[in-house]
Amino acid sequence: MVDHAFSTRLGGCSKGAFSSLNTAYHVGDSEENVIENRRLFLRYFNYDYRDVVSSVQVHGTELVVVGQGNRGEGALPGSARQKCDALITTEKGLPLTAYSADCMLIYFVSKQTPLAALAHAGWRGTLGNIGAKLICYLRDYYGAEPEQLLVALSPAICRNCYRVDKKTAALFNSAGWYSYAYLEPAADDSFKLDLAAVNKEQLIINGIKKENLSFSSLCTSCNRELFYSYRRDRGITGRMIGFLALSNQPGGRLN
Ligand SMILES: [Zn+2]
Structure with missing residues (x-):
């Protein structure tokens, strides 16, 4: 079982340009509001916001494997330790998170072996083929065949x-x-x-089956009511959160 989600901007407590469910600390919003927004969102899925692992996203293609020892890194302001754009885990109940407003988040799980990976791809990560890099890594280090991977692409900015x-x-x-x-x-x-088209093609070229690839056709910039958009909002805006975890039990980790 896997728990995963991608937020909208609805249902939070942030104000103004960050209204209302901003989940990123680094954008100029009140830290208290961001904590409350993350708490609200993750609690909905029975996860504790203090347990998440996130990285400092640098628009690169580095991958980092995280485990129980990394639990909580990135949960509070300034606590992220890894500078990278893809996190991998084999630990159950460890929620990987990433943040975006126009960039694409890519979720990976395997039907063969318990692993979860979450990548962040803007144009730089896409040009660097971060999806292919992850697929190769999962195959080489975990024996996860690309044909057995299930991959999902988040909403992102349209062409x-x-x-x-x-x-x-x-x-x-x-x-x-x-x-x-x-x-x-x-x-x-x-x-x-067309970020989505390039990413989809990269995934398929590298062995992901079309039937194992799901994606959203929603554009973050076209849908002002639903999403933050870095481009549309000229940089002053919030971020959506994507999360992915191997469940401890059906329905998620109760706490
Ligand atoms: Zn659009």
């Missing part, structure tokens, strides 16, 4: 809302993502980048 400059487009172009399915010239000299 119509996500514009990148020429320089960024050139990087995707030279990495082979030049088809209009991934990168399309826009009227204002920028390019539309």
Whole structure:
């Protein structure tokens, strides 16, 4: 059994630009409100916000394996220890969390072996092929065959809302993502980048079966009422939380 979720911005206590369920400390919101929002959200799934493990997300492709000794790292302000964009665990009842507002979160579990992995991919992580890196790592270190992995992609910014400059487009172009399915010239000299399409293709190329891949078609920028969007809100905004844990028991960890 696995417990997993991705939040919206609804149902929290933060105010103004962070209204209302902001779950990130580093964006300028009140720490007390963020704690309360995390408590509310995780309690809904029978998890304690003080147990989560999160990293300092740096838009890279580093992976870190965490265990019971890391429990609570990142739960309170300034307590995250790992600088990376993907966390892996084989421990039951240890909630991995990541935070986003336009970037994509990628959830991995295996039908073969108890493991959970959660990655954060904006354009840099996507260009660095963080999904493929995780798939290879899970296969090499845990014997988890890609065909047996279940993968989910969170809501993220859609191609119509996500514009990148020429320089960024050139990087995707030279990495082979030049088809209009991934990168399309826009009227204002920028390019539309389809983060979801690139990530999906990377996962499939690396052995994830289409029927084991689920994704949301909701755009974080188009849906102002539901989501924070870093691009749309010009940087002053909150973050959604994604969490993933191997359950201790059906229905989650009761506390
Ligand atoms: Zn959109």
